Amino acid sequence: MKFSNLLFNSLKESPKEAKIVSHQLMLRSSMIRQHTSGIYTWLPLGFKVLKNIENIVRYNQNKIGCNEMMMSTIQSSDLWKKSGRYSDYGKEMLRINDRHDNELLYGPTNEEVITDLFSDYVNSYKGLPKYLYHIQWKFRDEIRPRFGVMRGREFLMKDAYSFDLDHESAVETYKIFFKSYLQTFIDLGLQPIPVKAATGAIGGDLSHEFQIIAKTGESELAYDPELVSQNLLNKSYEEITSMYSASDEMIDKNRSNVVIGRGIEVGHIFNFGTKYSLPLECYVLNNEGKKVFPHMGSYGVGVSRLTAAIIEAFHDENGIKWPFNISPFKINIITSTHGSNNEVAEKLLEKLTLKYGNVSYDDRDLGMGRKIKDSELIGIPWSIIIGKNYEENKQLEITNRSNGEKSFLTESEVESFKFEQYTP
């Protein structure tokens, strides 16, 4: 894609309202624009990142046999009154009256909706376990929205829900999601730390948060160094959860052999038994023809929050450093002047796009310095400069955004160069 076709205009200075680095960099690099307090427009660059994250999350959910579906953003209040949560949610729930004065709300979560529909489609124990998920916008009417999309009012979540015949089977399901979450965050290029969590408004007795390590993270995080070992995914749920981890006030300050850092919550999983299936009368018949209320769990990933969290984890003074998998473009081609270099660039754009998918060419009528700065700000993992060195020695300059390493190559060498995937 060419920059001339992109809605993009970098800002040198951070807007005042942006207090954290991810918010500053997302505004400066035209990823997002505030529409109104806590509500953002995802501009083309930010949208590409959001979709890349969404697709990695989706891939991992599908891999464990989770069925994708889509629940509406607007819900009726009826089910919330039945479950008893309509009053619990307080002012964070965006309540709406339609033209007939029916009480609606913008869904902050979907336990009620999924539980209500489940028994219409599964009525025998033979249909269990079943896993369902959707990736949908949610709304939480924060009193003071801030930190950009890290804590917006309208935000994108992946929510999965599981239905099992009994507690034992529900715990097995919980372990499957637990492991799948570790895999998801690792695929995103992140270092996940599972932390035993309180269950809060969702309910239940078994819950973990997934934090990612980021120097500028929102919470203090303490963990066994073994938790960031290479072979974490080969360990069992029991081994992993037996290792120490805690955040904020739960941290045991007297513990030894613990890494202290900062983290950002990006996922949360819950096992809450029959908390919703009982009041919403969701049951199946067991092998003796008796009513059984499924044991349920829910599993959330903050998709829009992750865009900001990843920036908190990967940035420097010049801008964002996206992991290759997530970057809006994998490679950015930069020319100094229009004319003959333009042709070289166009040819390279075509060839590299075929090979790597999303490749950009900054063809704007601007100086080389500005273009390099913009490329660093956006955080594209690889750049190719076709400039002075090309005019003099027919050499192109390849730069790795993460470590700044440069290679000088001929056109044909660039075509066969391995632009490798890396985590900054």
Add this chain to the structure above:
Amino acid sequence: MKFSNLLFNSLKESPKEAKIVSHQLMLRSSMIRQHTSGIYTWLPLGFKVLKNIENIVRYNQNKIGCNEMMMSTIQSSDLWKKSGRYSDYGKEMLRINDRHDNELLYGPTNEEVITDLFSDYVNSYKGLPKYLYHIQWKFRDEIRPRFGVMRGREFLMKDAYSFDLDHESAVETYKIFFKSYLQTFIDLGLQPIPVKAATGAIGGDLSHEFQIIAKTGESELAYDPELVSQNLLNKSYEEITSMYSASDEMIDKNRSNVVIGRGIEVGHIFNFGTKYSLPLECYVLNNEGKKVFPHMGSYGVGVSRLTAAIIEAFHDENGIKWPFNISPFKINIITSTHGSNNEVAEKLLEKLTLKYGNVSYDDRDLGMGRKIKDSELIGIPWSIIIGKNYEENKQLEITNRSNGEKSFLTESEVESFKFEQYTP
């Protein structure tokens, strides 16, 4: 995918509230479930169809250099007051007050939002023309929601917006979208008829609706038979729009050489000049450094509506007949009993999935008759029965859902059989 893992439970009878065939069939085949009046949950099968349509629409927008982005569902009323449309929209606009009593609304369309943000990112004539789009949920608080997702309250739309330097250039852009829309609907397996339209609340002087031909369509449609010719896409905008077409009360009953049928509106495009750029002060500087207000257009496709419209176009007494591109599964494997046939089915499922992507295997503990009926109801284009004929002669039965044609083949013949794409 195996049916045992799918949230699916077919209904023999149509629910009473469903008056049109698409609504009946979508409920009967577990594609959608009503959450509350005019608001639906997209169950796994319906969701797959929705995504398939969305991806074909996206592909065609990207092809004409349209930038994908994402505007929020909830909007501030400020811009609507500025454009003067806040009162125009009346009770169909879902109005919301947040906890601080700010006036918000669930976006019924996005001209205001996109116009407002545009000039933050483009400030020179060099940045024009520019095309942007998003695929997002919208809300229209219908007084009497009905006809399922054909006219729901919460619905998914693709909306594109164009910005041009002057009227002439905006008309050229309009023609590009016009042709792209014909291509999109043809790619979806549909027969589009462009009809000159009134502009209504959006404004402007140039507008077309795109109707698709469907026996059970909502409007009467009259058109030049040439409009459904094979080579429509090779004709120019001028040639196509010079051919006769009209709907409902606009039909000239005295005209000859006209086909009279029924249609369903699935797209609408508008050129509305500076109607929004002027009041919202969206301008760029021209080559003399003077302020110029871009000429704009908007281009909508009803993505969720299309799921129902396609069913209205393609169904019979036994169920839906999806075009191959859109079907939730391309091929459905059906076994009569568990045991040895199960192994053959599993092997085939694996091989065909590699080749065709989305393939299903109905492994439920149910009779063959019920499974065949369900496959027809869902509308899967091809089915493979591994039943009596397999046990006796090692033959599998391939059926084309559209014309009912059967072939009897051996296992290895099935593996190399060309399950061709077709439009029913």
